[in-house]
Amino acid sequence: MLLTEPEIAEHLSQVPGWVRENDRITRSYGIRYHGGVAMIVHVADVERLVSHHADIDLRWDHLRFSITTHDAGHRLTAADFELAARIDGIARAHGASPL
Numbered sequence: 001m002l003l004t005e006p007e008i009a010e011h012l013s014q015v016p017g018w019v020r021e022n023d024r025i026t027r028s029y030g031i032r033y034h035g036g037v038a039m040i041v042h043v044a045d046v047e048r049l050v051s052h053h054a055d056i057d058l059r060w061d062h063l064r065f066s067i068t069t070h071d072a073g074h075r076l077t078a079a080d081f082e083l084a085a086r087i088d089g090i091a092r093a094h095g096a097s098p099l
């Protein structure tokens with residue numbers, strides 16, 4: 001379900017570190033390449049459980065996630081913020097540093 005602007009602001013305040021870029025939210029973590037691969041596998045397992053998937057950009061020393069709801073016409077929904085919070089937990093477990 002689509003969120004109103006105040007709802008987006010409220011959700012965003014619950015996931016500090018995530019940045020809104022129009023109709024998506026993004027966050028980068030510092031992690032070396034192979035550790036990034038391991039983290040992505042863990043994130044992919046959770047994504048399969050929740051049926052929601054981030055766009056992922058892996059570089060040699062950092063990893064960037066970008067989330068929007070494709071089924072809602074590339075707009076923000078609560079599912080985006082729920083996945084963001086799950087990714088934060090996985091990042092902590094993998095020792096990824098917030099950027």
Ligand SMILES: C[C@H](O)[C@H](O)[C@H]1CNC2=NC(N)=NC(=O)C2=N1
Nearest residue numbers: 051052053054068069070071072
């Ligand atoms: C049927 C399935 O649940 C949908 O295609 C899901 C899969 N993962 C998804 N992930 C994201 N980010 N947006 C979606 O709209 C989406 N749709």
